[in-house]
Amino acid sequence: MRPSAVRLLNILVPVKRAVDYAVKIRVNPQQTGIDLNVKHSMNPFDEIAVEEAVRLRERLKDAVKSIKVVTIGPPKASEVLRTALAMGADSAIHVELPESSPAPEPLGVAQALRAIIQREKESADVDLVIMGKQAIDDDAGQTGQMLAGLLGWGQATFASKVDVDTGAKTAVVMREIDGGSEEIRCKLPLVVTTDLRLNEPRYASLPNIMKAKKKTIEKLTAADLSVDFTPRLETLKVTEPPTRVGGGKVESVDELVAKLKEAGFTAV
Amino acid sequence: MFLRPRTASSFRAFLRAYSSAPSPHALVFLEHRQGVIDSASLSALTAAQQLGGEVTGLVVGAPEHLPGVVQQAKKLKGVTSLLHSTSAQYSEPTAETLSLLLEKILSESSPFTHVVSAHTASAKSLLPRVAARLDLPAVSDITSLEHDSAANSTTFTRPIYAGNAIATVRAPSSIRIKFFTVRSTAFSAAPSTETEAEDKAIDPVEVNDPPTEHLKTLLTKSDRPDLGVASRVVSGGRALKNAETFESTLYPLADVLGAAVGASRAAVDAGYADNSLQVGQTGKVVAPELYMAFGISGAIQHLAGMKDSKLIVAVNKDPDAPIFQVADVGLVADLFEVVPEMVKKLKE
Numbered sequence: 077m078r079p080s081a082v083r084l085l086n087i088l089v090p091v092k093r094a095v096d097y098a099v100k101i102r103v104n105p106q107q108t109g110i111d112l113n114v115k116h117s118m119n120p121f122d123e124i125a126v127e128e129a130v131r132l133r134e135r136l137k138d139a140v141k142s143i144k145v146v147t148i149g150p151p152k153a154s155e156v157l158r159t160a161l162a163m164g165a166d167s168a169i170h171v172e173l174p175e176s177s178p179a180p181e182p183l184g185v186a187q188a189l190r191a192i193i194q195r196e197k198e199s200a201d202v203d204l205v206i207m208g209k210q211a212i213d214d215d216a217g218q219t220g221q222m223l224a225g226l227l228g229w230g231q232a233t234f235a236s237k238v239d240v241d242t243g244a245k246t247a248v249v250m251r252e253i254d255g256g257s258e259e260i261r262c263k264l265p266l267v268v269t270t271d272l273r274l275n276e277p278r279y280a281s282l283p284n285i286m287k288a289k290k291k292t293i294e295k296l297t298a299a300d301l302s303v304d305f306t307p308r309l310e311t312l313k314v315t316e317p318p319t320r321v322g323g324g325k326v327e328s329v330d331e332l333v334a335k336l337k338e339a340g341f342t343a344v
Numbered sequence: 345m346f347l348r349p350r351t352a353s354s355f356r357a358f359l360r361a362y363s364s365a366p367s368p369h370a371l372v373f374l375e376h377r378q379g380v381i382d383s384a385s386l387s388a389l390t391a392a393q394q395l396g397g398e399v400t401g402l403v404v405g406a407p408e409h410l411p412g413v414v415q416q417a418k419k420l421k422g423v424t425s426l427l428h429s430t431s432a433q434y435s436e437p438t439a440e441t442l443s444l445l446l447e448k449i450l451s452e453s454s455p456f457t458h459v460v461s462a463h464t465a466s467a468k469s470l471l472p473r474v475a476a477r478l479d480l481p482a483v484s485d486i487t488s489l490e491h492d493s494a495a496n497s498t499t500f501t502r503p504i505y506a507g508n509a510i511a512t513v514r515a516p517s518s519i520r521i522k523f524f525t526v527r528s529t530a531f532s533a534a535p536s537t538e539t540e541a542e543d544k545a546i547d548p549v550e551v552n553d554p555p556t557e558h559l560k561t562l563l564t565k566s567d568r569p570d571l572g573v574a575s576r577v578v579s580g581g582r583a584l585k586n587a588e589t590f591e592s593t594l595y596p597l598a599d600v601l602g603a604a605v606g607a608s609r610a611a612v613d614a615g616y617a618d619n620s621l622q623v624g625q626t627g628k629v630v631a632p633e634l635y636m637a638f639g640i641s642g643a644i645q646h647l648a649g650m651k652d653s654k655l656i657v658a659v660n661k662d663p664d665a666p667i668f669q670v671a672d673v674g675l676v677a678d679l680f681e682v683v684p685e686m687v688k689k690l691k692e
Binding site: 095097098100101103110181182183186209210212213214215216217218219221222223224225226229230231232233234236248251252253254255256257258259260261262263266271272273308309310311312313314315316317320322323324325326327328329330331332333335336339341342343344 | 377436438439440443464465466468469470471472473474475476477479480481482483484485499502503504505506507508509510511512513514515516518519554555556557558559560561562563564570572576600601602609613618619620625626633634644645651655656657659663668669670671672673674675676677682685686689690691
């Protein structure tokens with residue numbers, strides 16, 4: 077057997093274009109969804125994923141061979157790819173969906189990501205997928221786990237710290253769990269999903285934004301990947317949550333304590 | 345009744361019910377920590393009962409904990425039968441290991457129509473993985489459900505956009521097994537009864553050389569009630585200044601009220617409070633009887649985690665803070681003066 081060269085890491089970072097986290101959303105009058113004519117940006121958890129990939133390269137230097145970002149969405153979703161490229165990703169794939177098509181479900185997205193990973197195999201195996209733990213629009217939090225399941229890979233969800241050992245092809249990951257945290261050791265290839273605490277994403281500098289314009293975005297369609305994005309679940313309606321009416325203010329601590337006692341909240 | 349005119353759709357539903365629609369049979373993944381069943385799982389059990397069919401509990405664990413957990417689980421109201429599996433590998437089970445056990449239990453010939461769990465960190469990691477391996481979608485964090493036995497469809501409501509919209513989604517009959525996780529604050533906890541359900545041991549699926557290995561768990565120790573299930577929560581934000589003042593200010597009040605302590609993301613990020621105390625879209629979702637917000641402005645992401653609380657009290661220096669729009673009782677004042685005075689007056 078000839079000695080194999082040290083394998084270099086190829087990282088794939090799926091990102092999603094979502095309504096900006098600061099926007100106060102409004103349900104549309106037809107109750108089919110929300111008004112989408114508002115500011116969009118990269119899902120915050122995905123920004124953290126891109127940042128982590130770039131930091132891995134900064135830490136591991138040449139051991140990281142490529143950072144590829146991918147998005148699945150309407151034509152405008154390419155904006156978030158440009159953002160990711162400006163943050164330091166090398167190249168991008170846009171699986172373009174028609175403007176009018178319904179938002180794909182996590183299972184469809186996971187299937188598409190699997191197909192992309194299999195497609196990438198021809199040039200380079202993906203060793204690490206880093207993605208957000210949830211999208212702040214559908215709040216499902218499923219795609220990473222589904223992808224790991226489909227590939228039969230290990231998964232490290234809700235990661236707050238990731239240490240990759242390129243030699244051993246393992247990663248030690250700190251995960252946020254209910255009541256605290258836990259540390260696990262995972263073999264590569266691996267799917268990591270990011271918690272907010274993993275890092276603080278950088279702002280892309282103007283030169284990097286300019287450079288990002290020269291990086292390539294490969295366009296694919298659902299047909300190229302042989303994936304059917306038709307939702308399996310039927311969304312019957314989207315409604316406003318019951319509005320809560322504030323009860324007004326009190327003037328003093330005495331009044332506040334009186335209100336508490338009135339409601340039955342006394343010292344135990 | 346056959347003479348009564350019926351619409352085409354209800355006739356179709358009737359036919360289907362007559363021929364093939366199975367009555368619902370839920371498999372509920374019951375979690376425990378150190379031998380005590382999680383209260384969030386008890387809420388998931390209540391949700392599963394609302395499907396109107398049989399409910400089989402599933403518990404897994406290390407040999408030293410499992411017998412006790414089986415005893416508790418068998419007595420839970422609504423559990424019609426119980427499956428259990430034990431292995432040293434289930435001491436700190438990983439999603440990769442447990443998913444193989446679930447796949448075995450959910451094989452083609454299984455009677456299960458639904459797989460249910462609480463929306464906890466561990467079940468959130470596990471259920472989507474299993475669902476995908478069975479080529480099935482999953483529904484996260486549901487707050488209500490309704491099963492139509494005739495149509496073999498289940499309709500759920502779930503919050504989206506940080507709780508700023510509610511989606512009603514239907515899992516139709518084409519979805520062989522309907523996976524969902526349950527928001528525990530939306531369902532009461534199933535109580536224990538005297539009767540015991542039948543139990544059955546399932547062989548574990550031992551995994552040689554698993555892809556992930558548990559190294560250690562670091563739990564935040566606290567004598568206070570658990571944030572997720574506490575009936576009273578005292579929460580602090582960025583205005584608490586630092587970890588010392590966070591503790592010295594809020595803990596005495598929490599102790600007087602027997603409340604759990606929570607925090608906004610700003611307070612957690614600044615290091616005033618532990619991550620596990622974060623309330624919000626990306627932290628814990630709580631719905632206590634009493635939620636007191638001190639020095640929390642009330643960002644969308646924070647409100648997502650507490651706006652279903654029964655009574656919300658807010659103390660903030662800024663009269664325009666959005667928290668006042670949802671608070672039942674608001675006080676515009678300096679929390680550092682208010683809290684000690686409250687402690688004193690509540691003790692009287």
